[in-house]
Amino acid sequence: MNKIEILAPVGAQEQLTAAVICGADAVYLGGAALNARRNAANFAGDALREAVEYCHIHGVKVHLTLNIVVLEKEVEEALALVKTACDLGIDAVIVQDLGLASLIRKMAPNLCMHASTQLAVHNLAGAKQLEELGFSRVVLAREMSKQEIAEVVQGTTLETEVFVHGALCMCVSGQCYMSSIIGERSGNRGLCAQPCRLPFYVQKKGAYNLSLKDMSLVQQLNELSDLGVTSIKIEGRMKRPEYVAAAVTACKNALKGDFVDMDTLQAVFSRSGFTQGYYNARLGNDMFGVRGKEDVVSADSVLKDLAQLYRKEVPRVALAGSFVLQKDKPAVLTLTDEDGNSVTAEGECPQLAVNKPTTPEMILQSMAKLGGTPYKIEKLTICYGAETGDTQIAAQGESTELPAGAARLMMPVSRLNVLRREAIEKITELRAAAKSIPYYPLNQDNLSINKDKYNIKYKIRGRFANLQQIPLAAINQLEAIILPVKEAAKVTDQAVLEKLVAELPRIDFENYRDIQPALDTLKQKGVTRILAGNMGGVYAAKQQGFNVMGDFALNITNSYALGAYAALGCKDITVSYELNLNDIKRLADSVPYGMIAYGHLPLMITRNCPVKLEKDCASCNGMTKMYDRLGNGFLVGCGGTKKMTEVFNHVPLYLADRLPELAGVSFLTLYFTAETQQECARLIYEYQHGGKRENITRGLYYRNIQ
Numbered sequence: 001m002n003k004i005e006i007l008a009p010v011g012a013q014e015q016l017t018a019a020v021i022c023g024a025d026a027v028y029l030g031g032a033a034l035n036a037r038r039n040a041a042n043f044a045g046d047a048l049r050e051a052v053e054y055c056h057i058h059g060v061k062v063h064l065t066l067n068i069v070v071l072e073k074e075v076e077e078a079l080a081l082v083k084t085a086c087d088l089g090i091d092a093v094i095v096q097d098l099g100l101a102s103l104i105r106k107m108a109p110n111l112c113m114h115a116s117t118q119l120a121v122h123n124l125a126g127a128k129q130l131e132e133l134g135f136s137r138v139v140l141a142r143e144m145s146k147q148e149i150a151e152v153v154q155g156t157t158l159e160t161e162v163f164v165h166g167a168l169c170m171c172v173s174g175q176c177y178m179s180s181i182i183g184e185r186s187g188n189r190g191l192c193a194q195p196c197r198l199p200f201y202v203q204k205k206g207a208y209n210l211s212l213k214d215m216s217l218v219q220q221l222n223e224l225s226d227l228g229v230t231s232i233k234i235e236g237r238m239k240r241p242e243y244v245a246a247a248v249t250a251c252k253n254a255l256k257g258d259f260v261d262m263d264t265l266q267a268v269f270s271r272s273g274f275t276q277g278y279y280n281a282r283l284g285n286d287m288f289g290v291r292g293k294e295d296v297v298s299a300d301s302v303l304k305d306l307a308q309l310y311r312k313e314v315p316r317v318a319l320a321g322s323f324v325l326q327k328d329k330p331a332v333l334t335l336t337d338e339d340g341n342s343v344t345a346e347g348e349c350p351q352l353a354v355n356k357p358t359t360p361e362m363i364l365q366s367m368a369k370l371g372g373t374p375y376k377i378e379k380l381t382i383c384y385g386a387e388t389g390d391t392q393i394a395a396q397g398e399s400t401e402l403p404a405g406a407a408r409l410m411m412p413v414s415r416l417n418v419l420r421r422e423a424i425e426k427i428t429e430l431r432a433a434a435k436s437i438p439y440y441p442l443n444q445d446n447l448s449i450n451k452d453k454y455n456i457k458y459k460i461r462g463r464f465a466n467l468q469q470i471p472l473a474a475i476n477q478l479e480a481i482i483l484p485v486k487e488a489a490k491v492t493d494q495a496v497l498e499k500l501v502a503e504l505p506r507i508d509f510e511n512y513r514d515i516q517p518a519l520d521t522l523k524q525k526g527v528t529r530i531l532a533g534n535m536g537g538v539y540a541a542k543q544q545g546f547n548v549m550g551d552f553a554l555n556i557t558n559s560y561a562l563g564a565y566a567a568l569g570c571k572d573i574t575v576s577y578e579l580n581l582n583d584i585k586r587l588a589d590s591v592p593y594g595m596i597a598y599g600h601l602p603l604m605i606t607r608n609c610p611v612k613l614e615k616d617c618a619s620c621n622g623m624t625k626m627y628d629r630l631g632n633g634f635l636v637g638c639g640g641t642k643k644m645t646e647v648f649n650h651v652p653l654y655l656a657d658r659l660p661e662l663a664g665v666s667f668l669t670l671y672f673t674a675e676t677q678q679e680c681a682r683l684i685y686e687y688q689h690g691g692k693r694e695n696i697t698r699g700l701y702y703r704n705i706q
Contacts, residue, residue, distance in 0.1 A: 003225075004224065004229060004230065004231065004232055004255065005026055005061075005230060005231040005232065006025045006232055006234075006248060006251045006252060007024065007027070007028060007063070007161065007231045007232065007234065008022075008024035008026070008027050008028075008234050008247070009028060009029075009166075009234055009235060009236040009237040009239065010027045010028065010029040010051075010244070011030075011037060011041055011042065011237040011239070012040065012041035012042070012043075013051070014241040015237075015240075015241045015244045016054065017241070017310055018242070018244040018248070018309070018310040019060075020055060020058045020060050021309070021310040021311075021312070021313065021314055022244070022245045022248040022249050022252070022309050022310055022314075023248055023249070023252040023314070023316070024060060024248045025060065026060060026061035026062070026231070027060060027062060027063070028062075028064075028065055028094060028233075029042065029043055029048075029065065029237070030042040030043065030064070030065040030190075031044055031048060031064065031065075031081050031084070032044035034068055034077065034081060034190075035065040035066060035067060035068060035190055037065070037238055039190075039191065039238065040237045040238055049088055049434075052088045052089070052090060053432040053434075057428055057431045057432050058374045059317045059431075061092070062090050062091050063090075063093070064085050064090045064092070064093045064094065065094045066078060066081065066093050066094060066095050066096075066100060067094045067096045067116035067117075067118050068096055068097070068188060068189050069097050069186075069188045069189065069556075069557040069558075069576065069578070070097045070099065070557065070558055070561075071557055071558060071579075071583065072557075072558045072559060072583060072586065075100070075103070078100050079103060079107065082103075082104055082108055083108075083439050083441075085108075085111065085437075086108050086436060086437040086438070086439040087434060087436050088436075089437060090111075091112060092112035092113065092114050092137070093111060093112070093114065094139065095114065095116060096115075096116040096118040096119055096188070097555075097557070097558070097561055098119075098133070098535075098554075098561050098564040098565065099556075099558045099560025099561030099563065099564050100560065100561075101113060101133060101134075101135070102133075102560060102563070102564040102567070103560060105133075106440070106442055107439055107440050107442055108437060108440070110438055111437050112136045113134065113136060114135065114136065114137040114138070114139060115130050117139040117141060117142065117163070117173045117174070118173050118188065119174055119535065120141055120172050120173060120175055120507065120553075121139075121141065121534075121536065122140065122143065122144055122148070122172070122508075122509055122534075122536070123148070123152070123508060123509060123510075123511040123512075123536045124151055125511055125512065125537070125540040126534065126535050126536030126539065127152050127155070127156040127158055128155075129535045129538060129539035129568070130158060131156060131157060131158055132539075135158065136159060137159035137160070137161055137230065138152070138158050138160055138161065139161040139163075139233065140152060140160060140161065140163075141172055142163045142168055142169070142173065142215065142278060143172060143278045143509070143607045144278065145278060145280070145281040145509075146279055146280070146281070147281070148509055149162060149227060149229065151511070153227050153228045153229060154228070159230035159231065160228075161229075161230060161231040161232075162217075162231070162233060163215065163234075164220075164221065164224070164232040164234065165214075165235065165236075165250075165251070165265075166214055166215065166234055166235025166239075166247075167214050167215075167235050167236070167271075168214060168215050168275070168278075168287075169187075169196070169212075170196045170210045170211070170212055170604060170606050170608065170610070171196070171603075171604035171606055171647075172507055172605055172606070172607070174188060175506070175553055175604070175605050176188075176196075177577070177578065177602065177603050177604075178196065178603040179191070179193045179194070179195055180578050180700060181601060181603060181697075181699065182195055184703055184706060185705075186705040186706065188555055189578075189705055189706060191706050196210035196211060196604075197210075197211050197290070198628065199628070199629045200610065200627065200628055200634075201614070201626065202611050202613070202614040202615050202624065202625070202626050202627070202636075203614045204614060205627075207613065207614065208288065208290045209288070209611070209614070209626060210604075210610055210647075211271065211289065211290050212271070212275065212287050212289065212608065213270070213271045213273055213274060213275040213288065213289035214269070214271050214274055214275070214289075215274060215279075216262075216265065216266075216274035216276070217232075217276060217279055218247075218254050218260055218262070219260065220276065220279060221251060222254070222255065222257075232251060234247045234248065234251065239269060240303075242302070242303045242306035242307055243269050246264060246268045246302075246306050246309075247265065262274075264302050264305075266298075267299055267301060267302045268299055268303070271289040271295065272289025272290060272292065272295065273289065275287045275289075277608075278607065283607065283608050283609075284612070285612070285613055287608055288608075288613060313372050313373060313374060315370060315373070315376035316374055317337055317338065317376070318337070318375075318376060318378045319336065319337055319338075319375050319376065319377050319378065320336055320377070320378055320379040320380070321334045321335040321336055321380055321423075322334050322380065322382070322383060323363050323367065323380060323383070324382075324383040325350050325363065325383070325409055326383070326409075327349075327350065327352070329349060330347055330348060330349055331346070331347040331415070331416075331419060332344060332345070332346050332347075333345045333347075333367070333419045333422075334423075335427055337375075337427055337431065341427055341430040343423055343430060344423070345422040345423040347418065347419045348415055350409040350410060350411040351410045351411070352410070353409055353410035354410075358409060358410050358411045358416075360384055363380075363416060364382070366413055367380055367416070367420050369417070370420075370424070373424060375424060375427075450589045453665075455663070456663075456666070458662060458668050459479035459480075459667045459668075460478055460667070460670065460684065460687055460688065461479055461480040461482060461668065462474075462480070462481055462482065462669075462672065462684060463482040463503070463599075463669055463670065463671045463672060464481065464483055464680070465484070465487075465637075465672060465674070466484075466639075467490055467491065468677060469672055469677050469680050470496065471677050471680050471681035472495075473681065474680075474684045474685070475496060477685075477688055478684065479667060480499050480500075480501050480529075480667075481499045481500055482501045482503050482531055483500065483501075483502065483503060484503050484505070484639060485502045485503060485504055485505070485515050485519065485522070485530075486515060486518045488500055488501075489502075489517075489518035489519075489522055489525075497526065497527065500522075500527050501527075501530070501531050501549060502518075502519075502522050502527060502529070502531065502546075503530075503531040503533075503551070504531065504532050504534075504537040504540070504541065505641075505643075506533040506551070506553050506605055507605055507607075507644050508534075508536070512536075512537075512540045519544055519546075523544075523545075528546060528547050529546065529571075530544075530546040530547070531550075531551050532548055532549070532550060532551060532554075533550075533551035533554060534554070535554070535568075538550065538554075538568055538569070542568075542569050548568075548569050549570060549571055549573070550565050550570040550572070551574050552574045552575070552577055552596055554573070555576050556573060556575045556576055557575070557578065558587070559587050559590070562575070562588065562590055562593060563588070563590040563591075565591070566590050566591035570591060572592040573591055573592075573593045574594055574595060574596060574669060575587065575594070575595055577595065577596050577699055577700060577701070578700055578705050579700070579701075579705075580700060580703060580705075581661065581662075581702060584664075584665065584701075585664035585665065589666075592666035592667070593665060593666055594665045594667030594669060595665055595668060596668075596671050597653070597655045597656075597669065597670060597687065598652065598653055598654060598656070598669075598683055598687065599652055599671025599672065600635050600649050600671075600673050600674070601649045601671070601699060602647070602671075603647045604646065605646050606646075607643075607645075608645075609638065609642075610636060611624055611636055611645070622638055622639055622640035623636070623637035623673075623674050624636055624637070626647065628650075632651075633650050634647055634648060634649065634650045635647070635650070635673060635674055636648070637673070648673055649697065651695055651697045652696055652697070653671075653698070654698075655698070656686040656687050656690060656691040656692070656693070657690060657691060657692045657693075658698075659690055668687065670684065
């Protein structure tokens with residue numbers, strides 16, 4: 001069976017202790033900033049160094065989270081943290097931003113880089129792209145089934161990391177913009193305000209249609225091990241240490257085949273119990289739940305007992321060595337740990353025993369007194385005798401009796417203890433010492449901004465949900481016409497075909513097999529451009545020979561990320577609408593880029609349909625409304641595919657009255673969802689000549705995300 005890693009969440013020192021003492025093989029934690037749990041206590045300065053030392057002494061790996069999108073002004077700070085990681089010998093960094101990843105590859109090529117679940121890698125194509133980029137591990141999307149996980153594991157050389165316990169977001173990680181659009185607190189920046197846990201309903205007020213139960217795959221861990229999964233990940237850097245202790249202990253027991261107390265695990269934290277819906281490919285109402293009063297109260301009964309799990313040091317680092325006790329020679333203790341670190345401690349010369357000699361058994365007993373340390377002696381060879389030729393070998397667990405006639409030597413127990421303590425201190429120092437990773441400072445790429453771009457008139461693109469929305473009379477006003485790939489394959493009008501861009505599904509757990517016939521049709525019709533909003537889509541489109549255009553969901557927020565996707569082959573890119581307008585215009589133009597300038601902005605993309613809790617597909621027709629507690633109506637639609645559902649903002653982004661301020665980008669995309677053909681035509685006109693509307697939003701273009 002594959003030896004699988006138990007990876008535990010750590011938000012502060014007490015959680016770190018709980019994770020390590022209870023048996024985690026690795027932990028993931030954040031620095032003071034630039035990580036996806038910025039509200040956790042986290043670790044900075046000496047606290048980070050001490051945390052790494054503590055883990056490495058105990059044989060536990062440390063993964064540092066750099067799993068947010070980075071703003072241009074933060075790149076220097078992010079690289080400083082990367083250098084710290086190298087200096088401390090951190091075992092891996094978890095990265096979301098491809099711009100930062102590209103810099104890490106240049107500056108710290110030997111630093112292990114894990115692709116965050118925030119990159120929304122959910123199929124084999126995405127994993128293949130990560131291989132090319134130099135990542136060593138992918139943290140897979142939580143929404144994947146057992147079969148989908150297996151396809152990635154079997155098809156890639158990457159290590160795979162799978163979430164097995166903790167909270168489930170309604171939206172695919174890295175693709176949620178609800179918190180940032182509503183309150184400027186970005187989930188892609190580690191400050192999600194969790195608006196999805198508030199009431200959202202279709203028909204019945206007070207329903208929670210965006211709140212899922214927590215997941216728990218603790219009872220499926222050996223299946224994941226059999227699949228070849230590298231690491232099982234527990235969610236919860238904001239949770240209390242008792243939660244960490246319970247989850248790590250449950251995972252450890254499950255992998256050993258011991259009893260797992262699921263009742264206690266549920267009591268310490270859950271939302272109406274647990275679900276395995278995604279893993280078992282059984283979606284639906286049973287996956288939804290909230291944290292009610294009974295869930296909160298149940299924790300009180302288990303916290304005290306769980307706290308005892310990490311109050312006492314547990315030996316976990318195996319030592320082997322030798323103890324030499326010979327006449328007229330200093331006593332010598334040598335210890336070697338499981339990582340190959342070796343130390344020697346030298347003591348006094350033994351005396352000839354008059355009455356009570358120091359026996360090998362007494363030596364073994366003294367050397368084994370390692371309580372309060374993380375060490376255990378698995379094998380100790382004792383060399384004992386009066387002369388070199390009068391040496392007896394005794395190994396721990398075997399006979400330690402002295403043969404008749406052997407020389408009797410004596411060394412006080414206090415001196416044996418001193419030797420042991422000295423050797424343990426030395427091996428601890430070696431284990432704690434940072435095994436630094438080479439870091440090569442580079443002059444940051446000289447990213448120049450083309451000043452002339454502010455004089456270039458941007459072009460207008462129209463993104464339509466279906467063919468019926470396209471106003472044929474306005475085609476000449478558009479530089480590009482974007483349609484979902486299956487809709488694009490239906491196009492017959494030559495004028496539309498000449499401007500056509502086919503939009504890949506942003507999330508496609510089928511690895512694009514279902515849309516292959518449509519892609520073949522598009523090739524036959526001479527369509528060459530594909531819009532991709534996920535790195536798997538970028539990879540798949542290139543493999544098929546299309547010219548790739550990057551969409552907003554790639555979450556590009558800095559010039560380095562823009563350059564990284566250009567290096568992947570993207571011919572032009574729509575930057576993130578979480579950036580403010582001034583930052584967008586300051587991006588270096590390594591590739592033509594634009595922005596979404598109109599539309600009900602996509603806030604979520606979900607595998608579980610929130611509408612199905614109250615309404616069947618037949619009465620939905622692919623687009624309906626869902627309401628928040630204030631009565632705002634958010635568009636919800638699946639495009640009739642019944643595969644992935646999107647939630648759109650309740651008011652449209654509108655900038656047609658600010659057109660002069662948009663100079664500096666190559667194109668503006670009008671993102672049409674439920675608009676009629678007439679509405680689309682009118683909006684295209686307004687973005688050519690100016691307009692004015694009420695009940696709109698400016699999005700984040702004149703605000704700043706945190």
